Amino acid sequence: MLRVENLSAWYGEARVLRDVSLRVDAGEVVTLVGRNGAGKSTLLRCVMGLHAGQRGTVELDGRDIGRLPVHRRARLGLGWVPDDRGSYASLSVAEQLTLPPVLSPRSGDGVGLSWPLERIFEAFPVLHERRAVPASTLSGGEQQMLALARVLRMGARLLLCDEPTEGLSPLLVQQVGDILRQAKRHGVTVLLVEQNLRFATEVADRHYLLAQGGIAEAMENSEVRSRERELLTYLGI
Numbered sequence: 217m218l219r220v221e222n223l224s225a226w227y228g229e230a231r232v233l234r235d236v237s238l239r240v241d242a243g244e245v246v247t248l249v250g251r252n253g254a255g256k257s258t259l260l261r262c263v264m265g266l267h268a269g270q271r272g273t274v275e276l277d278g279r280d281i282g283r284l285p286v287h288r289r290a291r292l293g294l295g296w297v298p299d300d301r302g303s304y305a306s307l308s309v310a311e312q313l314t315l316p317p318v319l320s321p322r323s324g325d326g327v328g329l330s331w332p333l334e335r336i337f338e339a340f341p342v343l344h345e346r347r348a349v350p351a352s353t354l355s356g357g358e359q360q361m362l363a364l365a366r367v368l369r370m371g372a373r374l375l376l377c378d379e380p381t382e383g384l385s386p387l388l389v390q391q392v393g394d395i396l397r398q399a400k401r402h403g404v405t406v407l408l409v410e411q412n413l414r415f416a417t418e419v420a421d422r423h424y425l426l427a428q429g430g431i432a433e434a435m436e437n438s439e440v441r442s443r444e445r446e447l448l449t450y451l452g453i
């Protein structure tokens with residue numbers, strides 16, 4: 217579904233990604249792990265088209281999307297879940313969930329269709345409880361849930377999630393895990409930055425370790441589990 221080939225990225229003169237190649241197959245959940253500053257967020261931003269200084273190939277379903285602007289990538293089904301949670305603060309939770317342009321249904325298997333509001337509220341009980349309040353009054357964790365809910369509501373079929381569990385209570389972390397597993401059952405593909413290795417192995421199929429802007433290793437769940445202690449020390453967690 218997603219193929220990244222020899223992707224490099226710069227901030228001014230500083231090169232922060234070095235010939236990164238990876239793939240995420242349809243229906244997979246894949247994580248990017250790595251130390252602070254390894255380039256994980258920049259990689260996600262490149263895939264979404266949010267980073268100008270890049271070179272290399274980004275393909276979605278065999279189509280080169282590397283030069284498309286963000287809104288065109290969103291139309292093709294890429295859903296961006298940022299770590300800064302941006303929202304239209306004065307609108308209520310329910311208004312926000314009816315606001316985004318809902319992607320037109322793809323023909324065929326129904327994968328990647330907009331989630332109905334009922335399913336959203338079932339999956340995100342906290343948003344149902346708080347549906348009438350302005351989003352500005354939500355906690356950071358609740359805003360994170362709202363950001364995730366919005367892209368599912370839009371019908372994104374490849375979610376790009378930047379540390380969705382960061383700063384969440386254990387209960388909300390568990391809910392994010394349930395939601396990602398549910399999204400996977402509905403055919404949604406996920407690439408996520410995740411530092412919580414235990415969470416990563418519970419939700420993901422595979423993992424890439426990013427080090428100094430390059431892919432250092434590709435790992436299966438079993439490998440991450442058996443090397444957990446070593447990896448946690450390496451990541452400085």
Ligand SMILES: Nc1ncnc2c1ncn2[C@@H]1O[C@H](COP(=O)(O)OP(=O)(O)OP(=O)(O)O)[C@@H](O)[C@H]1O
Binds near residue numbers: 232
């Ligand atoms: N706006 C920017 N201008 C200049 N350098 C930047 C900018 N944003 C990030 N960088 C640098 O690019 C490198 C990669 O940053 P990036 O945020 O992608 O890493 P990361 O792995 O996501 O780290 P973290 O987990 O700390 O967010 C770092 O060295 C960082 O200092």
